[in-house]
Amino acid sequence: MSLHRLRPALLLSASLLAVSPLMVVPQTAHAEAVAPWMDKTLSSDQRVALLLAQMTTEEKRLLVFGYASGDQLTQIDPSVIPGLNTREVVANVIPGSAGYIPGIPRLGIPAQFQTDASMGVRNHLMPRTSLPSSLATAASWDPQVTEAGGRMIGTEARLSGFNIMLAGGINLLREPRNGRNFEYTGEDPLLAAEMGAGLIRGVQSVHVVSTVKHFSINAQETGRTTLSAQISEPALRMSDNLAFELAIERSSPGSVMCSYNKINDVYACENEALLTDTLKRDWGYKGYVMSDWGAVHSTVQAANAGLDQQSGFPFDTQAYFGESLKAALSDGSVPARRLDDMARRILWALIDKGVMDNPVVKGEIDFEAHHRIAQTAAEESLVLLKNDKALLPLLGQKRILLVGSYADKGVLAGGGSSSVSPVGGNAVTGLEPKGWPGPVVWQPSSPLKALQAQLPKARISYLSGDDLNAAARAARSADVVIVFVHQWAGEGFDVSLDLNGQQDELVRAVASANPNTVVVVESGGPVFMPWKDEVRAILSAFYPGARGGEAIARVLSGEVNPSGHLPLTFPASEAQFVHQALPGGDLPPNSSFTVRYTEGAAVGYKWFDLKGYRPLFAFGQGLSYTTFRMDGLKAQAVEGAGERLTIGFTLTNTGAREGKTVGQVYVAAPKSAGWEAPRRLVGFRKLSLSKGQSQTVSLSVDPRLLAVYDEATSEWVIAPGTYEVQLGAASDDIRTRVTVTLAAQRFAARQGKTVP
Numbered sequence: 001m002s003l004h005r006l007r008p009a010l011l012l013s014a015s016l017l018a019v020s021p022l023m024v025v026p027q028t029a030h031a032e033a034v035a036p037w038m039d040k041t042l043s044s045d046q047r048v049a050l051l052l053a054q055m056t057t058e059e060k061r062l063l064v065f066g067y068a069s070g071d072q073l074t075q076i077d078p079s080v081i082p083g084l085n086t087r088e089v090v091a092n093v094i095p096g097s098a099g100y101i102p103g104i105p106r107l108g109i110p111a112q113f114q115t116d117a118s119m120g121v122r123n124h125l126m127p128r129t130s131l132p133s134s135l136a137t138a139a140s141w142d143p144q145v146t147e148a149g150g151r152m153i154g155t156e157a158r159l160s161g162f163n164i165m166l167a168g169g170i171n172l173l174r175e176p177r178n179g180r181n182f183e184y185t186g187e188d189p190l191l192a193a194e195m196g197a198g199l200i201r202g203v204q205s206v207h208v209v210s211t212v213k214h215f216s217i218n219a220q221e222t223g224r225t226t227l228s229a230q231i232s233e234p235a236l237r238m239s240d241n242l243a244f245e246l247a248i249e250r251s252s253p254g255s256v257m258c259s260y261n262k263i264n265d266v267y268a269c270e271n272e273a274l275l276t277d278t279l280k281r282d283w284g285y286k287g288y289v290m291s292d293w294g295a296v297h298s299t300v301q302a303a304n305a306g307l308d309q310q311s312g313f314p315f316d317t318q319a320y321f322g323e324s325l326k327a328a329l330s331d332g333s334v335p336a337r338r339l340d341d342m343a344r345r346i347l348w349a350l351i352d353k354g355v356m357d358n359p360v361v362k363g364e365i366d367f368e369a370h371h372r373i374a375q376t377a378a379e380e381s382l383v384l385l386k387n388d389k390a391l392l393p394l395l396g397q398k399r400i401l402l403v404g405s406y407a408d409k410g411v412l413a414g415g416g417s418s419s420v421s422p423v424g425g426n427a428v429t430g431l432e433p434k435g436w437p438g439p440v441v442w443q444p445s446s447p448l449k450a451l452q453a454q455l456p457k458a459r460i461s462y463l464s465g466d467d468l469n470a471a472a473r474a475a476r477s478a479d480v481v482i483v484f485v486h487q488w489a490g491e492g493f494d495v496s497l498d499l500n501g502q503q504d505e506l507v508r509a510v511a512s513a514n515p516n517t518v519v520v521v522e523s524g525g526p527v528f529m530p531w532k533d534e535v536r537a538i539l540s541a542f543y544p545g546a547r548g549g550e551a552i553a554r555v556l557s558g559e560v561n562p563s564g565h566l567p568l569t570f571p572a573s574e575a576q577f578v579h580q581a582l583p584g585g586d587l588p589p590n591s592s593f594t595v596r597y598t599e600g601a602a603v604g605y606k607w608f609d610l611k612g613y614r615p616l617f618a619f620g621q622g623l624s625y626t627t628f629r630m631d632g633l634k635a636q637a638v639e640g641a642g643e644r645l646t647i648g649f650t651l652t653n654t655g656a657r658e659g660k661t662v663g664q665v666y667v668a669a670p671k672s673a674g675w676e677a678p679r680r681l682v683g684f685r686k687l688s689l690s691k692g693q694s695q696t697v698s699l700s701v702d703p704r705l706l707a708v709y710d711e712a713t714s715e716w717v718i719a720p721g722t723y724e725v726q727l728g729a730a731s732d733d734i735r736t737r738v739t740v741t742l743a744a745q746r747f748a749a750r751q752g753k754t755v756p
């Protein structure tokens with residue numbers, strides 16, 4: 001069963017809308033009065049133990065089986081699922097949502113109401129506020145930005161009746177063509193983890209469980225349910241899994257979603273090495289593993305490997321954690337203690353994240369306030385990539401022409417399960433594909449209108465750009481031309497880095513007519529820019545969210561000083577890709593194939609460093625309307641097991657106006673250290689500095705960022721030697737360097753254990 005074909009069919013029929021899901025939110029008040037596990041003075045572990053002891057096997061089974069929200073629920077054969085009949089499920093599930101797990105009212109266990117995703121509440125029946133794409137907010141390099149965003153979308157989730165948010169995509173950007181790059185936080189494990197963790201903390205701060213995903217190596221959409229990602233254990237631990245490990249430590253998500261793909265020939269959702277050995281044993285993870293929708297392929301293997309909850313039935317072909325789990329429990333092929341463990345983990349998340357103590361209550365959303373949060377996130381995230389002779393900000397230009405990409409109407413968003421229905425409606429309707437993973441959504445935030453409001457004295461007009469000659473003619477009589485280009489990406493497909501249609505020709509036609517050409521790029525990830533040298537300024541907006549138009553206008557006008565930095569490398573050509581041809585791209589759909597991630601942990605800029613490639617734009621790049629000095633770099637290693645490398649430096653605003661910059665610290669290792677590539681990002685700090693202001697920063701480096709993973713002993717190993725510490729404003733803009741000597745160190749991958 002293809003997920004793509006299933007999606008639209010799962011949309012809920014209108015007849016179901018009459019039933020309020022909140023009618024069945026369990027009555028916790030009664031349980032609170034009497035139940036010892038509702039005693040908030042006890043630890044989450046103690047409360048879970050008390051509660052678990054009260055549960056019957058049937059009740060535990062109810063917790064581990066999740067339903068999708070669509071019409072097909074009514075067609076499920078009731079004999080394959082636990083407990084409830086499907087009519088009850090259909091009555092309670094929130095229409096248009098991702099999923100539902102019934103509650104157990106007698107014990108005060110709430111139903112789990114699940115909603116996508118990282119940019120906001122996704123539901124075609126509920127217009128909600130959309131943050132910029134996760135790749136965009138990663139460009140803020142400020143976890144407080146993603147945390148504020150997470151709190152906002154978590155609040156909307158809660159006010160919409162949801163208590164589980166499938167938010168927190170952090171897969172590393174390995175494949176520039178991946179259609180879901182916009183849902184993730186870039187190519188570096190530390191940055192991806194920090195930015196993802198901010199979002200998760202924000203969501204959970206309002207008592208909504210957040211789900212870090214898609215665990216793991218879900219790096220492309222082509223063949224996502226059939227491919228096997230081949231990668232060595234050390235490389236995995238030092239790349240994608242390092243991002244998950246750090247994000248989990250920094251945000252304690254209640255849940256982890258295992259991905260569709262296989263890893264080294266074993267499906268992620270039945271992969272013991274991944275779910276049990278790495279996640280639960282080594283990282284000491286206490287929450288639960290939920291499957292992606294349709295990612296389960298077995299009962300006994302999945303349950304024993306560490307999957308705790310089957311999600312979104314009937315996305316899977318069988319109710320593996322339904323009656324088949326019951327049978328496996330009775331013949332002992334899945335031990336009873338495993339079911340206890342599954343239930344314990346789910347209860348832990350519900351209790352520890354405050355879901356159980358704070359039942360969801362639907363309420364009104366302050367969209368104006370929430371849209372302002374989305375706008376701030378965009379303003380922190382727009383990346384000024386080029387600004388020759390300070391063409392920007394726009395000062396005093398009288399005739400300004402905007403061209404292309406519906407810049408009169410709105411800004412683009414990505415497609416698929418994370419696509420938020422805009423408040424105010426889709427600004428551009430009727431584009432293909434109208435069905436899954438569409439519709440193509442344009443947030444109704446017009447850059448044209450916003451710029452007109454920003455610059456009331458200028459004459460600002462718009463042309464679609466469909467007619468290249470007309471665009472060039474109009475460009476000739478403008479003081480400055482701003483061309484908007486776009487790339488639509490989404491779930492279930494991968495993209496080309498070439499802009500589609502005649503967008504490249506449009507930029508060239510305009511630029512040759514008027515040298516004062518600015519290009520604003522709205523994209524899911526990196527794109528090629530064959531016209532880079534022909535235009536004076538380039539602003540990367542990714543998908544800038546509900547108020548993206550306003551944010552773009554405020555940066556163009558100078559009201560906001562740009563401060564985003566690339567969380568990814570923009571390659572110059574396909575020759576720089578790890579895989580020149582997209583793996584599986586030439587195979588018929590549903591073919592099984594292997595993707596060999598031979599670059600291992602050398603992802604993104606590490607690959608470019610290793611190969612000596614010059615990218616179009618390097619990781620970390622981002623310009624400002626002011627200038628900064630970065631100096632005073634100090635590095636100190638305190639010797640001894642478990643001790644840390646500490647870094648200090650000073651940032652000074654040397655320009656004429658306030659602004660924000662990011663001090664980025666990279667470490668280069670001696671060859672003998674055996675790193676995957678010459679350098680790694682080991683720390684960063686974004687600071688807001690007024691004109692002339694200086695501030696010192698001190699950072700402590702996580703030792704795993706200096707180590708390699710030794711599979712034979714399951715240890716992290718730091719090689720002794722001289723390391724170079726680099727401070728810069730981008731990976732290709734290093735301002736100062738010092739060296740530091742590190743002593744040999746080994747420490748166990750299993751947390752809390754340092755090997756002497």
Ligand code: BGC
Binds near residue numbers: 117166213293417
């Ligand atoms: C996506 C997940 C999403 C789930 C539920 C899947 O297709 O891969 O990211 O959370 O659907 O909608």
